[in-house]
Amino acid sequence: xxxxxxxxxxxxxxxxxxxxxxxxxxxxxxxxxxxxxxxxxxxxxxxxxxxxxxxxxxxxxxxxxxxxxxxxxxxxxxxxxxxxxxxxxxxxxxxxxxxxxxxxxxxxxxxxxxxxxxxxxxxxxxxxxxxxxxxxxxxxxxxxxxxxxxxxxxxxxxxxxxxxxxxxxxxxxxxxxxxxxxxxxxxxxxxxxxxxxxxxxxxxxxxxxxxxxxxxxxxxxxxxxxxxxxxxxxxxxxxxxxxxxxxxxxxxxxxxxxxxxxxxxxxxxxxxxxxxxxxxxxxxxxxxxxxxxxxxxxxxxxxxxxxxxxxxxxxxxxxxxxxxxxxxxxxxxxxxxxxxxxxxxxxxxxxxxxxxxxxxxxxxxxxxxxxxxxxxxxxxxxxxxxxxxxxxxxxxxxxxxxxxxxxxxxxxxxxxxxxxxxxxxxxxxxxxxxxxxxxxxxxxxxxxxxxxxxxxxxxxxxxxxxxxxxxxxxxxxxxxxxxxxxxxxxxxxxxxxxxxxxxxxxxxxxx
Amino acid sequence: xxxxxxxxxxxxxxxxxxxxxxxxxxxxxxxxxxxxxxxxxxxxxxxxxxxxxxxxxxxxxxxxxxxxxxxxxxxxxxxxxxxxxxxxxxxxxxxxxxxxxxxxxxxxxxxxxxxxxxxxxxxxxxxxxxxxxxxxxxxxxxxxxxxxxxxxxxxxxxxxxxxxxxxxxxxxxxxxxxxxxxxxxxxxxxxxxxxxxxxxxxxxxxxxxxxxxxxxxxxxxxxxxxxxxxxxxxxxxxxxxxxxxxxxxxxxxxxxxxxxxxxxxxxxxxxxxxxxxxxxxxxxxxxxxxxxxxxxxxxxxxxxxxxxxxxxxxxxxxxxxxxxxxxxxxxxxxxxxxxxxxxxxx
Numbered sequence: 001x002x003x004x005x006x007x008x009x010x011x012x013x014x015x016x017x018x019x020x021x022x023x024x025x026x027x028x029x030x031x032x033x034x035x036x037x038x039x040x041x042x043x044x045x046x047x048x049x050x051x052x053x054x055x056x057x058x059x060x061x062x063x064x065x066x067x068x069x070x071x072x073x074x075x076x077x078x079x080x081x082x083x084x085x086x087x088x089x090x091x092x093x094x095x096x097x098x099x100x101x102x103x104x105x106x107x108x109x110x111x112x113x114x115x116x117x118x119x120x121x122x123x124x125x126x127x128x129x130x131x132x133x134x135x136x137x138x139x140x141x142x143x144x145x146x147x148x149x150x151x152x153x154x155x156x157x158x159x160x161x162x163x164x165x166x167x168x169x170x171x172x173x174x175x176x177x178x179x180x181x182x183x184x185x186x187x188x189x190x191x192x193x194x195x196x197x198x199x200x201x202x203x204x205x206x207x208x209x210x211x212x213x214x215x216x217x218x219x220x221x222x223x224x225x226x227x228x229x230x231x232x233x234x235x236x237x238x239x240x241x242x243x244x245x246x247x248x249x250x251x252x253x254x255x256x257x258x259x260x261x262x263x264x265x266x267x268x269x270x271x272x273x274x275x276x277x278x279x280x281x282x283x284x285x286x287x288x289x290x291x292x293x294x295x296x297x298x299x300x301x302x303x304x305x306x307x308x309x310x311x312x313x314x315x316x317x318x319x320x321x322x323x324x325x326x327x328x329x330x331x332x333x334x335x336x337x338x339x340x341x342x343x344x345x346x347x348x349x350x351x352x353x354x355x356x357x358x359x360x361x362x363x364x365x366x367x368x369x370x371x372x373x374x375x376x377x378x379x380x381x382x383x384x385x386x387x388x389x390x391x392x393x394x395x396x397x398x399x400x401x402x403x404x405x406x407x408x409x410x411x412x413x414x415x416x417x418x419x420x421x422x423x424x425x426x427x428x429x430x431x432x433x434x435x436x437x438x439x440x441x442x443x444x445x446x447x448x449x450x451x452x453x454x455x456x457x458x459x460x461x462x463x464x465x466x467x468x469x470x471x472x473x474x475x476x477x478x479x480x481x482x483x484x485x486x487x488x489x490x491x492x493x494x495x496x497x498x499x500x501x502x503x504x505x506x507x508x509x510x511x
Numbered sequence: 512x513x514x515x516x517x518x519x520x521x522x523x524x525x526x527x528x529x530x531x532x533x534x535x536x537x538x539x540x541x542x543x544x545x546x547x548x549x550x551x552x553x554x555x556x557x558x559x560x561x562x563x564x565x566x567x568x569x570x571x572x573x574x575x576x577x578x579x580x581x582x583x584x585x586x587x588x589x590x591x592x593x594x595x596x597x598x599x600x601x602x603x604x605x606x607x608x609x610x611x612x613x614x615x616x617x618x619x620x621x622x623x624x625x626x627x628x629x630x631x632x633x634x635x636x637x638x639x640x641x642x643x644x645x646x647x648x649x650x651x652x653x654x655x656x657x658x659x660x661x662x663x664x665x666x667x668x669x670x671x672x673x674x675x676x677x678x679x680x681x682x683x684x685x686x687x688x689x690x691x692x693x694x695x696x697x698x699x700x701x702x703x704x705x706x707x708x709x710x711x712x713x714x715x716x717x718x719x720x721x722x723x724x725x726x727x728x729x730x731x732x733x734x735x736x737x738x739x740x741x742x743x744x745x746x747x748x749x750x751x752x753x754x755x756x757x758x759x760x761x762x763x764x765x766x767x768x769x770x771x772x773x774x775x776x777x778x779x780x781x782x783x784x785x786x787x788x789x790x791x792x793x794x795x796x797x798x799x800x801x802x803x804x805x806x807x808x809x810x811x812x813x814x815x816x817x818x819x820x821x822x823x824x825x826x827x828x829x830x831x832x833x834x835x836x837x838x839x840x841x842x843x844x845x846x847x848x849x850x851x852x853x854x855x856x857x
Contacts, residue, residue: 412566415589416590416593431608
């Protein structure tokens with residue numbers, strides 16, 4: 001079972017490598033282009049990695065360890081940009097900050113100055129937008145890490161003469177370093193995987209290269225060549241994230257955990273903390289989403305197309321979530337015997353969707369040649385497979401966390417009480433992880449809603465999802481039209497993300 | 512020992528990598544009795560329990576239940592088919608099941624009515640009937656343990672294994688819980704094997720004591736017999752303070768500082784005289800052979816009085832039953848008649 005799940009993840013990865021090595025059609029993509037695209041990807045990932053590290057850590061430190069106006073709201077609200085697809089944020093900001101856009105016309109005319117850049121369609125513009133889209137990964141990881149720290153360590157630091165800032169730098173931050181590395185690695189994986197935003201901002205990364213090689217040149221080989229460095233980078237980030245996680249495991253082993261007494265930030269310091277969090281939330285959620293909503297007024301959207309795309313999106317997200325959770329559950333139950341499988345699954349998570357899709361093209365071609373007719377069903381099945389391969393690890397995480405509550409002695413107890421190994425898993429493991437399956441499913445669900453490149457490559461002809469629809473409108477420079485599908489994604493994912501973050505926020509050590 | 516042991520181990524060895532955690536272990540358990548496996552932590556006693564339960568494979572030797580082999584190198588009856596109950600040190604109750612459902616877990620194949628009856632009876636027997644609908648995390652440690660024992664007994668195992676059952680309880684509570692639990696287990700009448708590292712506990716509970724150190728079983732027998740007739744200094748020390756004096760056996764006895772002590776079963780050669788503190792007697796103005804020394808300290812704990820005597824063997828604590836001694840007084844240490852055992856060197 002676990003082997004099957006691992007196979008599903010490995011299939012597309014093997015497909016990419018084979019495709020890249022296989023063909024000899026080198027004419028269409030020059031090595032120089034490949035290098036340029038790769039450098040852009042690396043540079044962008046580095047910029048966003050640094051920016052998210054600073055912003056996410058600062059925000060987490062504020063809400064986890066301090067008391068200031070609005071803290072309990074920001075504690076979960078700052079994770080909400082996770083619900084906004086990065087491409088929607090890019091559409092909104094590009095429009096909002098355009099030289100000829102209403103905001104800057106107003107600024108020039110009324111305030112007499114302009115912003116110090118002509119266009120946001122640049123690497124730094126992309127870095128700005130992707131930072132806003134992905135800082136929640138760092139924020140969530142660091143908030144959890146800070147909350148997990150026992151007050152004792154910080155009190156000891158205080159007794160040894162550290163003020164609040166020094167305690168952060170010398171104690172809290174070093175203790176949370178594994179979480180920081182993990183959060184930043186996740187954010188950078190997302191940057192490498194992003195297609196919609198960078199494509200729209202005309203920043204040529206490896207992911208846009210893959211999609212272009214496939215859609216424009218129709219060349220699997222060159223697409224796979226773009227995919228190879230991405231795959232290597234993904235593996236590197238994954239290794240970073242995993243080794244960081246190893247360090248995290250022993251701070252749970254402390255003898256006594258005591259909740260940190262939040263330090264009150266008085267007067268202007270408290271208000272500037274609120275201001276910082278408020279600005280972050282405005283920039284990451286309110287402003288871009290508000291602008292999309294504003295643009296919708298006076299627009300007559302193509303409702304028929306929209307509702308059909310919504311149906312497709314829900315179908316894919318629902319089916320994908322179900323399949324992924326099913327496979328992840330099998331994998332989680334099986335990996336206690338076969339830990340390698342879990343590691344392979346996480347490689348899938350690090351792998352951009354575009355790479356997954358390219359990797360599935362070769363097996364897909366084989367399936368097409370064998371089974372003719374009923375093409376839509378097969379294409380959708382392949383798409384679901386790509387989702388499952390990519391998101392298996394995301395689903396695996398909460399399920400594994402649930403399984404951690406099952407001690408080895410519980411399984412052994414079930415054995416001595418007359419159950420076989422499989423029966424014991426069904427009677428003990430499954431009921432205990434049941435609660436986490438919903439969490440896992442929802443995480444996968446919203447990820448699929450926002451997914452663009454794999455869907456774009458593998459979907460059946462004319463099978464539009466909300467994300468694909470938004471992408472098409474945006475590519476045709478019909479930006480206001482791209483608003484409604486983006487907002488529909490948001491309408492589904494926002495409540496889900498709220499529920500998830502509040503649920504995570506309630507979890508504390510010892511519970 | 513019974514002619515028909517319910518469980519025997521013969522030359523059982525278990526290796527982790529190159530290390531033999533259990534080495535050539537052999538033992539017999541008799542029906543309806545409480546046996547204690549005593550040894551320091553890390554000596555392999557928990558591993559023996561897991562080997563018996565079937566949770567680990569045997570690398571050498573074999574385990575027989577009612578004369579039938581259940582485990583040998585390369586062959587093993589799975590734990591669910593062995594009919595042995597195991598109570599884990601952490602109790603391992605299922606957090607998602609109520610107390611009632613935990614206890615019923617192992618007997619789901621029985622008709623509902625029988626099942627309900629069994630569960631109610633066991634819960635009542637172990638005084639946790641009022642907790643039937645509660646969930647494990649709301650129970651105290653002692654209550655969880657009673658539920659875990661009831662759960663293991665529901666399948667009517669022919670043998671119940673308990674891994675350090677009292678180690679998580681402390682002080683006077685421990686003695687109390689232990690006493691009532693052992694009484695309940697005796698009333699049920701199941702054969703029990705308890706692993707413990709506490710010699711007093713083992714002496715108190717056991718019908719049969721099994722002494723273990725460094726992966727080997729040293730001695731097995733009635734607790735009093737193990738205490739009085741240790742097979743070695745190590746075995747003696749597992750059950751309390753003991754001191755060894757090197758002697759040489761010749762012709763069925765050995766000359767010791769206290770005179771000749773019989774050793775009828777030992778071959779000639781070097782051996783050890785094992786002494787318990789209460790084997791010695793401090794006497795003033797003695798003419799009998801013994802070791803001369805001086806009282807350095809007098810101690811009194813409750814009713815028991817002890818003199819610390821400095822002599823050639825070091826500082827020895829000697830119990831003082833009668834005659835009062837003064838600090839600094841010269842005494843001679845005697846061996847009580849019949850005390851002291853000559854054992855082979857180990």
